[in-house]
Amino acid sequence: MSKQIQLNAFEMAGAMHNSHGLWKHPQSKRHLHYNDLSYWTDLAKLLERGKFDALFFADVAGVYDVYQDSKEPAIRDGLQFPLNDPAMIISAMASVTTDLSFAVTVSTTYEHPFSHARRFSTLDHLTKGRIAWNIVTSYLPNAARNYGLKNMVKHDERYERADEFLQVVYQLWEGSWEDGAVIADVERGILVDPDKVHPINHEGQYYQVEGPHMTDPSLQRTPVIYQAGTSVRGKEFAATHAECVFIGGPTNEKIREHIKDIKARAERHGRNPEHIKFYTFLNVIVAETNEEAEAKYETYQKLWSAEAAKAQYGGSSGYDLSQYTDLDGYFEYKHTEHGQSRAASLTKDAPKKLTVREVLNRFETINRDHVIVGNPQEVADAIQFFFEDTEIDGFNLAHFVTPQDLQEFIDLVVPELQARGLYKKDYTEGTFREKIFGNGQRLLPSGHPGSKYRRTYTTKL
């Protein structure tokens, strides 16, 4: 069977994700119901009906506060705010599904690895191995100040800390418990064999953790590891640790280059490049006819909020677009103290120098370059071309109006992709790692840095 598209629903556990202003649509349910358990359990059932691989929860730990040097634009438009803790919702969604997996974002900058390892082992147990962890190092200045830091930890230092965080959790997940430690031997009165449970005695620069891990090994031990990032340091991190990489790029060629680059880096780290799957962003507006789809796009466009889009760009890039007032002058990056490596993406691939007006205009409308609009056949054609031309493995599917857009995608596009053999008709058995990498791939593969912490011997506690 030829390669099939993997699909995640790109989500956030709050009033709004990146569909700036679209909460105003009469069919938008999320801003009214994101605090209701039934909203999430209904969504999980819908996604499982659509054979989605996973629900992917992005997350942030603060308010977007770079644009206009203020929190106000983000709050007014509900930009990723208010925002619940996504990990708290998983067990309810798991209880109404059997195959849908859940990728949950947690920052290595603000959580402690001992607590984090226990939380994700618990979730992997409860879901029978349907958990992934999306690693972020966090980019919002407000988030830093919510956790006692005067300023953002510098980008590269955040990755240093993340590397050590991973060393700690790998030791807890892979090394602390041998297989078969829970023996429940009634005759001898031994529930857990102490010879098979080990402290980790980690003494590092950022963390000192004795162990042992609090839970016995879950089906996957280490949850499937997601990571996004196209900075050089981010790519190195992804090539070292990630099993699923979320990448972007202004052209299909650029996406292919990113994939090739990360695979080459992974190989240099001793990993099999086939042990990494690549995902990119996808957004679709579909209707029975092209005309209806275009009309829907127009409706969405009218509700779009350029202010929220600029606030989102400010937080994620570190550049405050409100500082650029000479509209006819050429756009030059003005570094702020919070400058991020992603900033260059606005102009880097433009064929000519852009004026401030041209740059700001990009925020005024929904960018048609990033949205596929059409009837089911047109949408499937475009997805198929995108999929085949980029050599990507799958997509994080965004949606403007939830759950309506996801429902229409499932009712109209999924059958068309299935008919073309591009999308599964049924889930495969097993854990999330087995579902996406194939039978037998329950644990981290050899070559992955986490796998080297797995024990093959027994030492005394």
Added chain:
Amino acid sequence: MSKQIQLNAFEMAGAMHNSHGLWKHPQSKRHLHYNDLSYWTDLAKLLERGKFDALFFADVAGVYDVYQDSKEPAIRDGLQFPLNDPAMIISAMASVTTDLSFAVTVSTTYEHPFSHARRFSTLDHLTKGRIAWNIVTSYLPNAARNYGLKNMVKHDERYERADEFLQVVYQLWEGSWEDGAVIADVERGILVDPDKVHPINHEGQYYQVEGPHMTDPSLQRTPVIYQAGTSVRGKEFAATHAECVFIGGPTNEKIREHIKDIKARAERHGRNPEHIKFYTFLNVIVAETNEEAEAKYETYQKLWSAEAAKAQYGGSSGYDLSQYTDLDGYFEYKHTEHGQSRAASLTKDAPKKLTVREVLNRFETINRDHVIVGNPQEVADAIQFFFEDTEIDGFNLAHFVTPQDLQEFIDLVVPELQARGLYKKDYTEGTFREKIFGNGQRLLPSGHPGSKYRRTYTTKL
């Protein structure tokens, strides 16, 4: 209506709680199924059938390692180990119940208040106000070393930190968001009114937190606050913050004294003493006849593990009973570096000096003083006497074999208590705080220190 008994199931999210050795019982399901979601959703449904007020999750963040200066006795008997994170299980249990509440233990020593506030607001949203937080400061040396501390933070300093932790979360829960901030004004394009969302700008000794809180106010804003502890510092803390206090005592008189003392302290802090409910430990072995109940006790006794009981005492008190080898000598406390204030409880109320043998013997058997054994009428008689004589408000009901013991309690004892008017036949409406304190008590009452952070005015962000 006269006062009715409030009931919590006393639980832990792992293989075993305090029923030392009882996992060996053929009807014990928990050590085989604590990693299964259905175990917990079935338990929640069972407790709601029994009209339990709450499922109370105790928790620890490490292995009991004081006894024999080793982790081995605790691991071998599965003493509160392995242990999942209880917060992760709540949403699934909430999705199959409508009235059962959930009290979840979180330590102020090892978690960050910003993350914690967001987690519990999320849970309070998802459960529609059925969440309580049991505050602990953690007593296990291994837990300290799991979080980078060479030694336990000293008892009183743990409470200093806890006091500041509470200042932070009160500001986030009560002060950061005014009521009605989410306006979803489609005409003006305003989802959240920024004038009603406030940073907290906390600058303290242990924490610096800018805010605002990440979630809009849940029904209870601050979850119902539980606390245990009978040390002087613990009582002061409870009298200041707690709405439900878990106390113990060797005699009914001692329990009455604790209640009186904490109520008097609360009054000195400007609180209404009626705004605190008191709970104590209860354990019941019931069967249709007294003979069957006694036979069951004998069965349980045969499976009891004195080693696990001593390991549990070691971790919670700081005293290592393996150091006492002169069995005929008088028992004197030998302070270790981890000495805890609860240690005195072993001998304090004994009528005469005890030998080491006498003290150790207390661990060899299930203490009949702490267990009510009998047929439904005998059990109800004993509970009624205990309830009326101590002037307590309710009980944390332990259980030796789960879920069997809880099921039998619900089938045999609950109807008897209901027939006597001592126990509710139906839940009352509303949030957990309303269910236990009465109609209209959705929020922290005035006089509670958290309530003073509530805003009655609007200031600019």
